[in-house]
Amino acid sequence: MATPPKPEADPWSVIEMINQSPPVDCSKPYDATTLAGKTILITGGASGFGAAFARHWASHGAHLIIGDVNDAAGESLVAELRASAKPDQVLIYQHCDVTSWPDQLALFKSARRASPTGSIDGVVAGAGIVERGDPLNASATNAVFDLPHNLDSDSAPPPPLGVLAVNLTGVMYTAHLALYHLPRNKRGADRHLLLISSIAGLFPLPGQTEYTASKHAVMGLFRALRGTAWTKGVRVNVLAPYFVDTPLLPKAGLALLAGAAKAELEDVVDAATRTMADAEVRGRALVVGPKMRVLDGGEGRIRTVEGDMKRDGERKQAVWDVYGDDYERVEAFMWRYLSVLNVMTGVQGWIGFVKDIFGICFGARREQ
Numbered sequence: 483m484a485t486p487p488k489p490e491a492d493p494w495s496v497i498e499m500i501n502q503s504p505p506v507d508c509s510k511p512y513d514a515t516t517l518a519g520k521t522i523l524i525t526g527g528a529s530g531f532g533a534a535f536a537r538h539w540a541s542h543g544a545h546l547i548i549g550d551v552n553d554a555a556g557e558s559l560v561a562e563l564r565a566s567a568k569p570d571q572v573l574i575y576q577h578c579d580v581t582s583w584p585d586q587l588a589l590f591k592s593a594r595r596a597s598p599t600g601s602i603d604g605v606v607a608g609a610g611i612v613e614r615g616d617p618l619n620a621s622a623t624n625a626v627f628d629l630p631h632n633l634d635s636d637s638a639p640p641p642p643l644g645v646l647a648v649n650l651t652g653v654m655y656t657a658h659l660a661l662y663h664l665p666r667n668k669r670g671a672d673r674h675l676l677l678i679s680s681i682a683g684l685f686p687l688p689g690q691t692e693y694t695a696s697k698h699a700v701m702g703l704f705r706a707l708r709g710t711a712w713t714k715g716v717r718v719n720v721l722a723p724y725f726v727d728t729p730l731l732p733k734a735g736l737a738l739l740a741g742a743a744k745a746e747l748e749d750v751v752d753a754a755t756r757t758m759a760d761a762e763v764r765g766r767a768l769v770v771g772p773k774m775r776v777l778d779g780g781e782g783r784i785r786t787v788e789g790d791m792k793r794d795g796e797r798k799q800a801v802w803d804v805y806g807d808d809y810e811r812v813e814a815f816m817w818r819y820l821s822v823l824n825v826m827t828g829v830q831g832w833i834g835f836v837k838d839i840f841g842i843c844f845g846a847r848r849e850q
């Protein structure tokens with residue numbers, strides 16, 4: 483039988499341009515045994531997602547360095563993991579406030595020092611917080627971004643930006659350090675940075691303004707990094723989980739969600755494990771939502787099943803590749819558009835640049 487012709491490379495596909503892997507088929511199994519012997523650093527690993535990743539990955543023989551501000555929870559988690567770990571398995575908890583650059587520098591150094599190979603294979607930027615104030619209650623003690631008060635005074639305080647400090651500055655510190663330390667892993671070994679955004683990175687959560695801004699920013703970080711990190715052999719992926727019942731969610735938030743479907747911690751662990759274990763997943767964003775009943779609809783399409791009747795071939799799915807097709811072309815367009823603009827700027831030269839700046843400042847327009 484004649485071999486079918488190889489499909490022509492799509493010049494508009496960012497997949498080829500940035501070595502991004504094709505959309506992840508989350509219905510396919512993956513091999514978690516590849517985690518054995520990997521050294522993985524997790525920030526915010528004392529609770530919730532991070533602790534669940536640590537439990538699962540330690541059970542597969544991974545070496546773990548966990549940083550968090552909740553020392554009691556972190557120490558007790560590591561004691562629990564040690565009880566069933568192999569004697570040579572590295573399991574360390576170290577105090578690390580992700581908003582502190584020295585803390586993060588020290589955490590990465592400790593990971594390299596403790597790692598049996600002297601290097602780090604995986605990093606999870608997991609630490610995160612939400613706004614705790616009430617977005618509808620304007621009072622002097624309720625520090626919420628959306629409700630400024632008493633700003634007439636010259637000594638009025640700046641807005642509360644603590645969520646940005648943890649969820650954005652902290653994550654940027656972690657990513658920056660990961661981009662330094664992961665490439666120091668030996669050639670051919672895995673080098674993976676997993677970012678944790680949220681469903682709030684894809685659409686807004688009113689009342690969680692800073693949180694929404696921070697998680698959109700993490701999506702931006704992911705999209706920018708996946709275009710460059712691969713040149714150093716670093717895979718970058720991101721999770722965007724829907725609401726999961728962890729200590730992160732304020733009680734009021736949980737009350738609002740009462741009765742509504744939530745995502746399950748086990749599905750977040752599954753999605754994170756797939757990205758960490760499968761070196762073929764590169765530059766992908768996975769949404770983790772409530773489990774849905776789905777059927778293969780033919781031609782690679784999946785349709786959801788409703789109603790009480792069970793259909794032949796139906797299965798449950800919670801994890802979805804979110805940027806399967808859409809942003810790839812947008813990003814490819816922007817890359818090309820900017821490179822065209824750069825060429826134009828180059829042709830105009832410095833004189834054109836100075837004239838434009840002069841025009842912007844003093845209202846003069848440069849002749850076209």
Ligand SMILES: NC(=O)c1ccc[n+]([C@@H]2O[C@H](COP(=O)([O-])OP(=O)(O)OC[C@H]3O[C@@H](n4cnc5c(N)ncnc54)[C@H](O)[C@@H]3O)[C@@H](O)[C@H]2O)c1
Pocket residue numbers: 525526527528529530531532549550551552578579580581608609610611648652678679680681722723724725726727728729730731
């Ligand atoms: N639970 C959800 O519904 C949900 C949904 C989407 C995304 N997320 C994201 O997942 C990540 C983990 O959240 P979680 O649900 O496991 O919450 P969690 O509160 O259980 O865990 C967050 C951890 O981060 C730690 N942390 C907080 N501030 C820190 C700091 N300055 N330095 C170091 N560690 C710090 C906390 O002590 C805690 O252990 C967060 O980034 C969160 O935004 C959670």
